[in-house]
Amino acid sequence: MSRSLGAACGLAAGLVVAAITGCVPDTRPEACDAPSITLELELTIDSLTPGTPAVCRDQEVTLVIASGVDGVVHIHGYDAIVPAAAASAGEELRLSFIAERSGQYPIELHPADDPTGVSIGVFTVHEP
Numbered sequence: 737m738s739r740s741l742g743a744a745c746g747l748a749a750g751l752v753v754a755a756i757t758g759c760v761p762d763t764r765p766e767a768c769d770a771p772s773i774t775l776e777l778e779l780t781i782d783s784l785t786p787g788t789p790a791v792c793r794d795q796e797v798t799l800v801i802a803s804g805v806d807g808v809v810h811i812h813g814y815d816a817i818v819p820a821a822a823a824s825a826g827e828e829l830r831l832s833f834i835a836e837r838s839g840q841y842p843i844e845l846h847p848a849d850d851p852t853g854v855s856i857g858v859f860t861v862h863e864p
């Protein structure tokens with residue numbers, strides 16, 4: 737039941753922030769007590785899939801982002817923990833860090849040919 741809800745929320749991700757916020761309970765990782773978590777994501781010019789990557793506080797996180805575009809990816813409010821990183825089309829961007837702070841943080845792409853940030857998702861760090 738909650739799985740199908742999660743899938744529906746995944747489709748809505750990126751359209752409306754309120755919709756994403758409504759999905760938060762479904763994004764909680766099943767193993768909050770696992771020391772580490774690896775999430776595979778796909779990046780295009782205007783979207784990240786899944787758009788609501790979620791982890792638990794204190795987890796060692798690895799985001800593996802398969803990129804279809806050139807640009808800079810960053811997580812607003814998490815820049816001190818995850819510095820902005822360059823993505824290249826056809827390459828894999830790996831971001832490894834400890835999720836030290838819980839909360840929700842917008843993920844933004846600054847495409848190489850357009851410095852204006854595009855909101856592509858929300859990174860959620862749950863309380864364990």
Ligand SMILES: [Cu+2]
Nearest residue numbers: 810844846853
């Ligand atoms: Cu930005």
